[in-house]
Amino acid sequence: MLSEWLQTSHYTVVFTGAGMSTESGLPDFRSKNNGLWNNLDPTRLASTEALNKHVDEFIQFYRTRVAAITDYKPHKGHEILAKWGKKGKIKSIITQNVDGFHQEAGSKNVAQLHGTLQELHCQNCGKVYGKESYMEERYECVCGGTLRPSVVLFGESLPEEAFRFALEETGKCDLFIVLGSSLTVTPANQFPLIAKENGARLVIINREKTELDAYADLIINGRQIGEVLEEVDQIISS
Ligand code: APR
Numbered sequence: 177m178l179s180e181w182l183q184t185s186h187y188t189v190v191f192t193g194a195g196m197s198t199e200s201g202l203p204d205f206r207s208k209n210n211g212l213w214n215n216l217d218p219t220r221l222a223s224t225e226a227l228n229k230h231v232d233e234f235i236q237f238y239r240t241r242v243a244a245i246t247d248y249k250p251h252k253g254h255e256i257l258a259k260w261g262k263k264g265k266i267k268s269i270i271t272q273n274v275d276g277f278h279q280e281a282g283s284k285n286v287a288q289l290h291g292t293l294q295e296l297h298c299q300n301c302g303k304v305y306g307k308e309s310y311m312e313e314r315y316e317c318v319c320g321g322t323l324r325p326s327v328v329l330f331g332e333s334l335p336e337e338a339f340r341f342a343l344e345e346t347g348k349c350d351l352f353i354v355l356g357s358s359l360t361v362t363p364a365n366q367f368p369l370i371a372k373e374n375g376a377r378l379v380i381i382n383r384e385k386t387e388l389d390a391y392a393d394l395i396i397n398g399r400q401i402g403e404v405l406e407e408v409d410q411i412i413s414s
Pocket residue numbers: 192193194195196198199204205206207211218272273290356357358359360361381382383384385399400401402
């Protein structure tokens with residue numbers, strides 16, 4: 177059914193969460209077995225409060241995550257999405273992920289709703305630095321301010337340009353495919369609902385149940401995203 181919808185759709189948008197990158201080796205946040213937030217408190221680590229009140233803990237947490245995106249790479253699923261983008265099978269990707277793996281695999285038109293770990297900036301003057309600064313344990317800007325990853329922390333608003341682009345794409349689509357998100361975090365989790373309200377078909381591919389399954393036209397639980405994408409790719413490429 178998914179292959180058929182993908183073939184007949186005029187404007188398909190893909191929406192990804194951390195489950196898209198677990199097959200690359202990166203942990204997600206809420207998976208029952210090893211989600212990051214099962215043992216760590218996000219408000220204590222991934223928030224503006226953390227940056228202001230426990231900056232050493234904040235930096236160590238993000239240095240580990242920056243190292244991970246340097247050590248791991250996009251998997252077959254990312255590559256298939258990039259191929260589908262080049263063929264026009266999908267028009268854009270709205271991602272909550274900050275690993276930059278969609279772009280690394282060759283996808284264009286990617287809206288990074290939660291920013292990126294691929295870049296740092298000074299909390300004080302905004303000067304932009306490469307992620308290498310964290311790898312080389314340089315945590316201060318030339319102005320003396322603290323360097324932080326260009327991700328959206330809890331307590332911060334989403335980047336306007338990415339949000340606007342995501343809204344535009346969601347408004348245009350007739351097929352909206354969610355890959356690997358528990359759909360628990362607002363406002364990102366509004367996009368599948370907006371697509372549905374605009375008359376698009378909603379597909380949710382996620383190992384576990386999500387908060388928006390009731391709105392989906394097709395749900396695929398209990399399977400690996402990479403496997404599902406490979407299967408669909410074989411059908412639509414034959
Ligand atoms: N195949 C299919 N589903 C998977 C796979 C996989 N290989 N790996 C994990 N999943 C599913 C899990 O079952 C889980 O429900 O992906 C989902 C990931 O959900 P979360 O861990 O909540 O990640 P996400 O929805 O992206 O979180 C949203 O929360 O902490 C913030 O900013 C952070 O962007 C993140 C946001």
